[in-house]
Amino acid sequence: MKLVSDSNEVFVRTATFKARRIINGHSVETVGKNNLDFIISHRFDRLNRGFEEFFGLDAATNRLGLEYGINDRFMIGMGRSSFQKVFDYFTKYKLIRQSTGSINIPVSVTLFGGYAIRTQKTVPQLSAFNRSSYTAQILIARKFSEAFSLQISPTLIHRNRADIFTDNRTVFASGIGGRMKLTKRTSINGEYNYVLPNQINDNYKNNLAFSFDLETGGHVFQLLFTNSYGMTERQFITETDGSWGSGDIHFGFNISRTFSFEKKKKVNP
Amino acid sequence: MKQYLILVSFILTFNFASAQNKLYSSNKSDVSFFSKTPLQDIDAKNTRANSIINLSNRDLVVRIPVSSFQFKNKLMQEHFNENYLESEKFPYATFKGKIIEDLELSKPGVYSVNASGILTIHGVDQERKFSGKITVAENKLVLETAFDVMLIDHKIDIPKLVFKKIAEKIAVSASLNYIPYKK
Numbered sequence: 001m002k003l004v005s006d007s008n009e010v011f012v013r014t015a016t017f018k019a020r021r022i023i024n025g026h027s028v029e030t031v032g033k034n035n036l037d038f039i040i041s042h043r044f045d046r047l048n049r050g051f052e053e054f055f056g057l058d059a060a061t062n063r064l065g066l067e068y069g070i071n072d073r074f075m076i077g078m079g080r081s082s083f084q085k086v087f088d089y090f091t092k093y094k095l096i097r098q099s100t101g102s103i104n105i106p107v108s109v110t111l112f113g114g115y116a117i118r119t120q121k122t123v124p125q126l127s128a129f130n131r132s133s134y135t136a137q138i139l140i141a142r143k144f145s146e147a148f149s150l151q152i153s154p155t156l157i158h159r160n161r162a163d164i165f166t167d168n169r170t171v172f173a174s175g176i177g178g179r180m181k182l183t184k185r186t187s188i189n190g191e192y193n194y195v196l197p198n199q200i201n202d203n204y205k206n207n208l209a210f211s212f213d214l215e216t217g218g219h220v221f222q223l224l225f226t227n228s229y230g231m232t233e234r235q236f237i238t239e240t241d242g243s244w245g246s247g248d249i250h251f252g253f254n255i256s257r258t259f260s261f262e263k264k265k266k267v268n269p
Numbered sequence: 270m271k272q273y274l275i276l277v278s279f280i281l282t283f284n285f286a287s288a289q290n291k292l293y294s295s296n297k298s299d300v301s302f303f304s305k306t307p308l309q310d311i312d313a314k315n316t317r318a319n320s321i322i323n324l325s326n327r328d329l330v331v332r333i334p335v336s337s338f339q340f341k342n343k344l345m346q347e348h349f350n351e352n353y354l355e356s357e358k359f360p361y362a363t364f365k366g367k368i369i370e371d372l373e374l375s376k377p378g379v380y381s382v383n384a385s386g387i388l389t390i391h392g393v394d395q396e397r398k399f400s401g402k403i404t405v406a407e408n409k410l411v412l413e414t415a416f417d418v419m420l421i422d423h424k425i426d427i428p429k430l431v432f433k434k435i436a437e438k439i440a441v442s443a444s445l446n447y448i449p450y451k452k
Contacts, residue, residue, distance in 0.1 A: 009317060009334050011360060015351045032343025072343060146357050184352050185428075217431050218344065262341035 013098040016108055016143040019220045019256055020067060022177035023191040023209040024236045025153055028110040028141040030094050031069035034261040039065040041231050041254040048247030056250065063231040081231055088232045090114035098143060112137040116232045130161040135233040147181035157238055168199040171238050187213045193237045200238055207240045222254040291324040293410050293447035300333055300443040304436040311345060313338040320445050324375055327368035329384055332361050353425050359392040377405050393423040410447035
């Protein structure tokens with residue numbers, strides 16, 4: 001039996017992840033139209049620094065970021081990290097949205113493109129070209145259930161000049177990340193970035209991170225543990241030197257605050 | 270959804286002979302709600318509601334896909350679906366009822382009507398009675414109504430943190446246009 005326009009309803013799966021980051025890496029989510037996200041991220045020093053350094057809390061790096069939704073699919077963002085004084089700029093486009101109903105799409109796909117430049121002075125000073133790196137990602141995620149989402153993120157990072165001469169300048173990697181909701185407003189996230197073999201020096205480790213997310217209205221708090229100090233793709237995917245096994249674990253957090261620029265109606269007093 | 274289909278098929282089969290031309294389905298709908306507090310006004314619109322009205326026995330069903338409510342603020346929309354209405358678990362808000370007055374609704378005119386039945390929001394059923402207005406024209410019907418929904422009646426929890434921003438009583442208004450139902 002056909003029921004008018006009624007069986008034509010499409011249910012787009014929203015909120016595959018709470019935040020625009022799974023932990024370090026980007027999630028399929030984009031900022032809503034006319035919304036501005038301000039993101040403050042910190043990574044403290046390694047836990048294995050011991051009591052004298054208060055388990056790493058005496059030192060920290062930060063990244064301040066701004067992200068803005070041009071429309072509900074397309075967003076732009078920028079950030080500045082204190083580590084290596086990196087400026088990063090990126091865009092994300094939600095290509096495909098997971099949906100059920102009359103249009104059945106099993107996954108969400110978001111494209112990510114980013115550019116980052118180190119501005120920390122070095123000896124010898126490198127040209128801007130040699131301090132630049134580029135990242136392209138295809139973020140593919142599925143919200144399996146209300147509580148469980150999984151994402152794989154094939155990644156390509158190109159550095160105009162690698163820190164170690166023998167490293168590939170173009171590095172292929174793939175991230176995998178997921179979240180498990182505990183309550184309506186909290187979740188546990190995990191993320192692993194696997195760099196395909198024989199591309200970078202063996203001293204570099206793959207990035208692994210776990211976080212606890214708490215969402216309160218316009219804020220998302222992510223309390224996390226990770227083995228990388230940096231927060232841009234080049235840093236945490238291709239230049240992570242910490243190892244979980246030897247306790248090179250950084251405590252950190254991301255706090256995102258969303259501001260809305262919807263046109264406000266006058267409120268009657 | 271199943272229940273709705275069953276109800277509709279019930280209406281279709283048992284009243285088919287007499288009611289076929291008395292069955293009207295919505296072709297255009299506009300449902301919106303407002304939450305007003307001193308701190309924040311929230312409003313959202315939904316044009317995806319569906320309804321069927323049977324003029325012979327005055328049965329009325331309305332079904333609204335919850336996730337189709339459009340907010341100006343997309344973050345609010347996400348919270349509305351994720352945290353408050355849980356629209357993946359409860360995709361539809363429905364009303365299944367009957368118009369109480371024994372009116373000859375096939376004659377053109379404006380009628381004020383009352384309908385009683387079950388309002389289901391957030392998976393919680395409430396026995397409700399609504400009043401509204403039906404305007405009948407040639408092969409056309411318009412139903413307009415406005416009513417309040419108490420969040421507590423439908424087990425929609427508002428955390429203390431945002432308690433002052435979201436009204437406990439939400440004002441809903443709906444306008445539904447019907448045309449004769451074609452198979």
